[in-house]
Amino acid sequence: MSKQIAIDGPAGAGKSTIAKKVAKELGFIYVDTGAMYRAMALYMIKEGVGGNEREKIAETCTSADITIKHENGEQIVLLNGENVNGLIRTEEVGNMASAISTIGIVREKLVELQQKLAETTDVVMDGRDIGTVVLPKASLKIYLTASSKVRADRRFKELSAKGVKCNIDEIEKDIIDRDYRDMHRDISPLKQAEDAVLIDSSELTIDEVAEKIISLYKG
Ligand code: DC
Helix, strand or coil, X not given: CXXXXXXXXXXXXXXXXXXXXXXXXXXXXXXXXXXXXXXXXXXXXXXXXXXXXXXXXXXXXXXXXXXXXXXXXXXXXXXXXXXXXXXXXXHHHHHHHHHHCCCHHHHHHHXXXXXXXXXXXXXXXXXXXXXXXXXXXXXXXXXXXXXXHHHHHHHHHHHHHCCCCCCHHHHHHHHHHHHXXXXXXXXXXXXXXXXXEEEECCCCCHHHHHHHHHHHHHC
C-alpha cells in the first residue's frame, strides 16, 4: 500500500507550506485538495453561478473537469485542461470554495480524484476531511491549527508583502466565518479525526512543525 500522511485544519494554519516541506523531505507527492475546491469555485464564478445557488452548483459541477499534475515538485491544477494556479488564490475564490464545498456531489467528485491519486503514490495530502473521509487509513494524521489572531496576522503580512491593501480585523472576521462554515456543514465537516495528532502552530515556526511531523512519521 502507498504511504499516506493526512494534514487537516482550518484556513491559514500553515498546512500547505508545512505539507510541501514534509513531502519534499520524505520524497512523497504533496496534494493540495483545497486547490481542487478552489478550481471548482473558479469555474462557478466564470459560469456566473452564485454561492447560494445549490442546485445550479450541483448541475454545473458535472461539466468541470479537474485534474492535477506535478511539475518540479509543484502541483498544477487543470480546469478543463487550463492551468489555473495563478487564478485561484484570491479571497473571492477562497470564500466561494468554502461555499461550494458544502455540496455533496462536488465533494464526491473531488474525493474520488483524491483517493485515486493516493492509491498509487506516496502522498502528503492536506485539506479539511483527509484524515476523516478521504484517507481514513493514513499512517499519520495531523490536525494543524493556530489561533484566529495568529492566522489573521500571517495572512495580513502575506497580503501586505504583495502590496495588497487590507484590514487585519476584516481578515480575522473572514477567517472566523470560514472556520464556522467549514466546521458546521452537514457533509464532511472539518474536525479532528480521533486518531489525529493535534499541533497548534501559533507559537511554532514552519520548520519546527515540519520536523515534528517528520519525527512522528518516522516514529
Ligand atoms: O485550504 P483552502 O483554503 O485552499 O480551501 C478552500 C476551501 O475549500 C475551504 O474553505 C473548504 C474547502 N475544502 C474542503 O471542504 N475540503 C478539503 N479537503 C479542502 C478544502
